[in-house]
Amino acid sequence: MKHEKFFRTHPVFTSADLASYLESAVATGARTKESLLEYHRRSGHLIQIRRGLYAVVPSGADPASFQVDPYLVAARLSDDSILAYHTALELHGRAYSVYHQVTYLSSRPVAPLKVGSQLLRGARPPRVLVDTGQQRFGLVAQDRAGMHVHVTGFERTLVDVLDRPDLTGSWEEIWRSLELVEFFNFDTVVEYVELLNNATTAAKVGFFLEQHRETLSVDERYLSRLARLSPRQPRYLDRGKREPGRLIARWNLVVPPEVLARSWGEVL
Numbered sequence: 354m355k356h357e358k359f360f361r362t363h364p365v366f367t368s369a370d371l372a373s374y375l376e377s378a379v380a381t382g383a384r385t386k387e388s389l390l391e392y393h394r395r396s397g398h399l400i401q402i403r404r405g406l407y408a409v410v411p412s413g414a415d416p417a418s419f420q421v422d423p424y425l426v427a428a429r430l431s432d433d434s435i436l437a438y439h440t441a442l443e444l445h446g447r448a449y450s451v452y453h454q455v456t457y458l459s460s461r462p463v464a465p466l467k468v469g470s471q472l473l474r475g476a477r478p479p480r481v482l483v484d485t486g487q488q489r490f491g492l493v494a495q496d497r498a499g500m501h502v503h504v505t506g507f508e509r510t511l512v513d514v515l516d517r518p519d520l521t522g523s524w525e526e527i528w529r530s531l532e533l534v535e536f537f538n539f540d541t542v543v544e545y546v547e548l549l550n551n552a553t554t555a556a557k558v559g560f561f562l563e564q565h566r567e568t569l570s571v572d573e574r575y576l577s578r579l580a581r582l583s584p585r586q587p588r589y590l591d592r593g594k595r596e597p598g599r600l601i602a603r604w605n606l607v608v609p610p611e612v613l614a615r616s617w618g619e620v621l
Contacts, residue, residue, distance in 0.1 A: 356389055360398070360409045364498045365425040368405045402426055403466060423455045423471035428502040430466070430473065431459035435492060435503050437476075438520040441510045442530045444495060444502075449529035456520055460488070476520060481550055491545055507534050508541040515557040516549065518591060524609070525617040531561065532568075539575040546582060553592060555582035556604040560590075563603070580604065 359366075359374045372386050390407065393399040397416040400408045406429060408421040424444065428434050435458040442448040455473045460483065462475020482488045491509030494501045505513060511531060514521040521527050539562075546555050559579035562571045580603055589595050589607045598609040611617060 360393075362499055363409065364500065365402075365406070365408045365422065365429050367429055368407070370429075371407075402468065403463070406430070420469050422498060423468040423473060424502060425497055425500060426466070426468050427455045427457040427473045428497075428500070430457065430463050430475065431461050433461075433488065434459050434475075435478070435488070435505060437505045437510070438514055438517065439522055439526070439530075441505045442514070442521075444504050445507065445510070445534075447507075447530055447533040449526055449533065450522070452522070458488075476517075479516070479549060481548065485548065487548055490548060491541060506541075507536075508538050509545055511537060511542060511561075512545050512549065512554065512558055515561060516551065516554040519593065524590070524612050528561075528612065528615060529617070532565070537569060539571065543575055543578050546579060552582060552584035553588045553606075555579050556584060556588060556606045557590060559583060560601060560604045560606055560608065 356371070356375065359371060363370060368386065368390065371390070375386055390399065394401055394407075398410055400410060400416055400419065400421060402408055402421065406426070408426070410416045410419050424436060424440070427436060427440070436444060436455070437458045438456045439448060439452055439454070440456045443452070453470050453472060455471050457473070457475050458478045459475050460477060462477065466473045478488045482490065489503075491506045492503050493506040495504050511534070514527050514531070518524065518527060542558065542562075546558055556579075559576055562569065562579070563576055565571070566576075583603075584605045587600055587605050587607055590598065590609060590612065596609045598607045599613060600607050
């Protein structure tokens with residue numbers, strides 16, 4: 354049957370995905386689609402994750418214990434879902450720690466959703482990206498179980514995790530994860546910083562790149578461009594916390610001692 358091919362190539366899908374496929378494959382109506390979904394759900398071939406969203410249970414698997422891929426679910430929770438922040442680091446194989454939260458960007462995020470041991474949380478993209486139509490800046494497509502998912506690339510992820518540490522984790526997690534990335538395209542990094550138009554974010558990116566200048570082979574011209582975008586008055590590394598630290602004059606950034614020394618949890 355034609356819909357069996359659809360199930361093989363769409364491990365997670367929306368009812369709209371199925372309707373579109375059926376319309377292109379055979380003459381059918383909404384009733385046929387609903388009948389198919391109900392039949393396969395009752396037969397244990399499909400799991401309904403939420404209204405309009407389904408996962409295919411592989412042949413021979415027990416639907417009661419089958420673990421649905423949370424990344425695929427997050428990628429289909431909205432038409433414009435983008436996997437980002439710590440989740441992007443995980444998908445790129447550069448996360449220092451394993452998290453039990455999947456973060457995605459969407460203009461219409463749904464309420465937090467539990468899939469197995471993972472909590473799926475949505476966030477809205479920065480307003481400036483929406484206003485300029487640049488929500489898809491710096492994305493890459495990854496193949497996952499035969500489906501394409503959209504993920505922020507290394508350059509955008511670098512900037513995003515420094516811009517919104519609350520969506521990524523501790524400074525140790527951010528630093529250690531980013532230090533696993535061997536190469537960044539600095540033209541793309543600076544272009545994205547300029548697009549965000551946030552002086553504190555520019556300073557944080559500049560500070561991180563300057564601190565890793567030798568290992569990443571950062572040319573001075575990129576640091577100079579970021580320095581020109583940095584704030585005129587001192588800002589804290591974490592806008593939500595006024596932690597004591599040292600003022601780094603070039604960036605007008607107050608940086609906590611453990612970040613300066615990269616002395617994560619060391620016993621002195």
